[in-house]
Amino acid sequence: MLNKFVFIILCFFNLCVALAQNCDLKLAGIVKDAGNGETLEFVNIYIKENSRGVSTDGSGIFKISNLCAGHLHLVVSHIGCTTQFVHVDLASDTALVLYMDHSKHKINDIIVKGERTVEKTLQSFETINIKTITDNNDLNLGSLLTKISGVSALKSGGGNAKPIIHGLFANRITILNNEVPQAGQQWGFDHSPEIDPLSANNIQVIKGTAALAYPGSKLGGVVLLKPSKIPNEPHLHGEGKYFYESNGLGNGLHLKMEQHHSKIAWRLSGTLKKRFDQKTPNYFLTNTGAQEANLALQLEKNITEKWFVNFYGSTYNTDIAILLPSHANNFVDLQNSIDREVPYITEFTTTINPPRQQVNHHLIKLNSKYFFTNKNQLAITLTGQLNRRKEFDIRRGGDSHIPIINLKQFAWLIEGKYKHQFSDDFTVKTGAQLNIIDNKSVRAALIIPNYLAYESGLFALLNKGFNNTKLELGLRYDNVLQNVVGLTIARPKQVFKEQNNFNNFSGSFGWKQQILENFNASFNIGYATRNPAINELYIFGRVPGISGIIEGTNNLVSEQSVKTTLGLKSNFAQLLNLEVLLYYQHFDNYIYYEPRGFRLTIDGGSFFYKHLQTDAQIYGLDFSAQLKISESLKANFTYSYLKGDDLSRNLPLIYMPPNNIAATIQYEFFQPIKIFSQQLENVTLSIDDNYTFEQTNYPKEIDFTPPPAAYNLVNFKAAADLQMNKTRWHFTLKVDNLFNTSYRNYLNLQRFFADELGRNVVLGVGFKF
């Protein structure tokens, strides 16, 4: 996407008359609301080169005179808006038109509405913007996504979090990092997506069954992470962010540098994080430290006017300690842990000891886009991913340094996509992919067998618009071939070989209607089949975090699902936004696992889990309301309801997220606050309250403990910006769990062993030059 500002600047250059006096140039502009086109008053414009600043007047206009020719970097800030950075190469008197995302902001800065998104779709989606990502740089991806209603996280202590979208997770969720389907061991309940959210500029969650243009499951939602295009400006720019968190004494540093050099545009970013043991309100969580080191390189080049090539490479490396008291080998250990209020060990440690996970994920992507005309384009993409996962347990004989799980996966993707725009409101996209996954255990027990899978797919998407109606139709076919080599469960273990061949079909239909000027409805229906994954067919062993023996089922068949969503959005005089999303999903042969009794072994026996199939349904609603009381004071309210049923057995589905209500109130000072000679801008205070209900809808005879009680959490946040010469500083203070509430979370695998985190004070400082 071409940067809007640059585009406008270029336009005006052509129109302007050169008055080439050296330091007698004028810069003027008008600032408008990107949402409704209205002009914006009190927008601050600051010029880095000469430290001059002005504000827009009542008609949104600003004027700066007596400027010298040359490069100017403007910082444009306004209440409730993400600060914009604009580059002007001033050669003559210049006029600008600037747009700011303003009215479309939700109070907590998650943009919900609007067309300026990563993926244009009629599906219901929500977006987390760069401000929310960087202000929460202490969070991992899974925890960050829970800021979206209808999205929760399956946790394993404080270190791991997997996104759950409308009750579905793991194999059914597709995560696209820079349009590359995230490979790796996504099936594991204690395996987080191996992505640094700080490498993205924008994170989008599509809640329907979308992403037919990508390989992977089409049954559940999609998480899209995308770095922005490198801004078209010739100077070196960079930013840095540092945070300190009190809980776990954690520190994190993120640095980014970028330049649109005439030869090649480049961006380099890196993140370092480290923390020690975390703490509940009453005791330390022994062995919950974590560390992370990530690096990403983005290169972009226009080889010709019609040929655009970009490269993306990233490496993600983490070590996560697993709560020591959760190391329950057998039934009695687990029972003892459940009966204990406080774990048997609550020492504070600063090292990462077994049980622990060590994960590395490396990605390279080469994408080439060719524009035949401005109506049709061809894109070819090659990607490679290497995922290494090692899990270390406490072992006898000084063997704790040898991993019990040691998986190595190569994933290769070759993709071609063609897009043709027949008219302004009729577009066809089509493409094909070949995805090759090679997964091996390296000198360790086989938790899942070695396999080599070929996934080849074809898709076509049609978008057609009429006056107030938009239609979307998508079809996709995938062939999945799994070559499996494993070991039998019975001893002495024998090698077995199997080949599985599956055909998956998916289709979706979307319809969006502008019913009134301020009321629209969108309806979506999607059908998809998903073949059983390797772990569902073959897994065998004790999975850390589940406290039991888990077994795959060899004769599972593909599951089929139909999901429908109905979204209603309305807006009352830009003061009140209401949005409701209703959804219903039906499954044939839904694959799940659950405790199937007790298995006697020499260490006293364990719960025994098996993968099973049933017919099921999941339905619910996500509701949100945003109220603008004044320009400074805003309130936000969300409610999520979800129910899952096992239709064959007439029982509730196990491990479904509990219902949740959240309310936020935010106050942003309209004018900058003067402190000595400095001005603090965008000073914002917000407080939010999150209430999670007790999950009462669970299979009572099957789960071995009832879900934890309901809980209420209050969080506080303050933020301010400060412009000093050429650098813009951003300060944040967050207090999570302000009242230090003790609680346990149904969706945390460690709920049997310990409470959740207590109060966490996070201080952040960021700069941008």
Added chain:
Amino acid sequence: MFTKKLLNLLAATILVISFGCDPGDPEPHDHDHEEELITTFTYTLTPTDDSPPVILYFQDLDGDGGEEPKQSVTGSLKTNTTYAGIASLLNEDENPAHNVSEEVKEEAEEHQFFFNSSLSDVEVTYNDADENGNPLGLETLLKTGVAGAGTITITLLHEPEKTASGVKEGSIDNAGGSTDLQVTFNIVVE
């Protein structure tokens, strides 16, 4: 030129992929790296008089697999008798069988056996110790009292808190740690 470059890239990628195309046979006996299994537990009780020893035996060759373990007790214990107890742990999945008791002995500080009987008259005391003088339990003394029938549960804990209250005396309640072994036998004292 553009298509040629692309084709070259494609060819290079396919070449790279084809190197990794065989999922490969896993090695069924990669024991250096698999978690050490305990397949067999024996608790041999030798009385101080001349009567035959009583052997408590538990064998589960398939580990976490679904086959039922084998379990036996040879004969019954005599009333008011002292037995010398020797616990033994084997991994019979290896050939020759690996003596896990040796490993436990070497890491005595990190291990402790616990013996709990439903018969209040059956009392087990430790007859060995680790380097710190804390009990281990590979060697024990078992004393019987009046006649009765019940169970004895034998537990081996890894990394117990040996200094916690009652643990040195053989109470498992405050020991924490994780369970390497836990078996329950039916015993008769007559």
